[in-house]
Each structure stands twice: as C-alpha cells, then as structure tokens.
Amino acid sequence: MLAAAIDTGDGATIRAVFQTTNPQEQKLVDSRVSYSDAVAKFGKAAVEVFGPEEARKLTGDQAAAQAESLRALQAMPEHIEADTATVGADKQTQIHLTLVDGKWKVAVDLLTQSVSASEIQKVIDDMLIQAQIFTDVTAEMLNDKFKSVEDASDAIQRMRLKVAMNHGATSQPASKPAVPQS
Numbered sequence: 001m002l003a004a005a006i007d008t009g010d011g012a013t014i015r016a017v018f019q020t021t022n023p024q025e026q027k028l029v030d031s032r033v034s035y036s037d038a039v040a041k042f043g044k045a046a047v048e049v050f051g052p053e054e055a056r057k058l059t060g061d062q063a064a065a066q067a068e069s070l071r072a073l074q075a076m077p078e079h080i081e082a083d084t085a086t087v088g089a090d091k092q093t094q095i096h097l098t099l100v101d102g103k104w105k106v107a108v109d110l111l112t113q114s115v116s117a118s119e120i121q122k123v124i125d126d127m128l129i130q131a132q133i134f135t136d137v138t139a140e141m142l143n144d145k146f147k148s149v150e151d152a153s154d155a156i157q158r159m160r161l162k163v164a165m166n167h168g169a170t171s172q173p174a175s176k177p178a179v180p181q182s
Contacts, residue, residue: 002106003069006032007062009040019098019105024120028111031127038134045138050149057149133159 005013011033020026043062046055076088083099096107112123137155146152 009037025108034131035127038131
C-alpha cells in the first residue's frame with residue numbers, strides 16, 4: 001500500500017500510513033509527499049511526451065520494481081507483539097509498525113534510516129530540493145524543451161550538480177579565497 005502510494009504520489013495515503021508524533025516528523029512526511037508527487041507527475045509527463053518505452057529510460061519499470069518490492073516484503077519475517085510489529089530480520093532495514101485506532105502505522109524512522117535527529121532537517125530540505133528539480137524538469141518537458149529522454153535526464157543531473165555546488169559553497173565557506181593554479 002505504501003509503495004503504491006509513493007509511486008503514484010498519493011499524499012493522503014502516504015500521510016495515513018506514517019505515524020507522526022511531532023511537527024518535525026510531520027514536515028518529514030510532508031516533504032516525502034511533495035517528492036513522491038513530483039516524481040509521479042514527472043513519470044506521467046515522460047510517458048505523455050516521449051511514450052511509454054522511452055519514458056522507462058527515465059523512470060525505470062515502476063510496475064516491475066513495485067512487484068519486486070512486494071515480493072521482498074512478503075518474504076521478510078514478521079514479529080507481532082500486542083500493538084507493535086517488526087518486519088525484516090536485519091535490524092538496519094527493519095520496518096517498525098504500531099497499531100493505532102485499528103490501523104498499522106509505519107514509524108517515521110523508515111524515512112531517515114540511521115540519520116541522527118540533528119540531521120533530519122537536512123533530509124527534509126534535500127527531499128524538497130529534489131521535488132523542485134523534478135517539478136521544474138516536468139514543466140520543461142511538457143513545454144517541449146527536450147528532444148529526447150537523454151536531454152531530460154541531463155537536465156536533472158545538471159540541476160542536481162548545481163544544487164550540490166551551491167549547497168557546498170554556502171554551507172562551508174572557505175577560510176580564504178582559493179588561489180588559481182597555473
């Protein structure tokens with residue numbers, strides 16, 4: 001259910017599946033919804049502009065990936081004790097659930113896997129940046145800016161590189177100006 005909601009950008013289902021306990025966790029889920037929505041719209045636009053076969057070069061085979069994820073999830077061991085459940089054998093990849101009002105909810109830590117509490121805002125910011133990149137490329141794709149899926153892919157990579165370079169430049173100022181090498 002969660003995987004399908006993420007693939008289709010179904011914000012209501014994504015929000016309903018995650019259990020949030022504070023405003024930061026809610027922001028984290030909201031950023032995941034924004035990202036999933038942007039990627040889903042990107043995938044639909046790619047099919048509309050380039051056709052299903054070419055679009056798969058950009059998006060991958062979502063149906064096959066979802067089916068494989070479901071098979072893997074079904075094969076994982078589960079442990080249920082009262083109103084908590086754990087799915088998976090490996091502690092680092094386990095999924096923790098809690099029964100709330102008769103529905104199983106996924107712990108938000110699934111989105112942050114081994115990220116410290118102080119770094120969660122960075123995860124939120126990164127998801128929102130990636131969502132914006134997909135939103136921008138989707139708009140450009142729908143405006144016939146790209147002649148091929150490779151052009152669209154290159155645009156995503158350029159935007160990601162630009163963000164990474166700008167982020168590095170603003171978050172870690174140099175102690176002195178760089179000296180050009182001759």
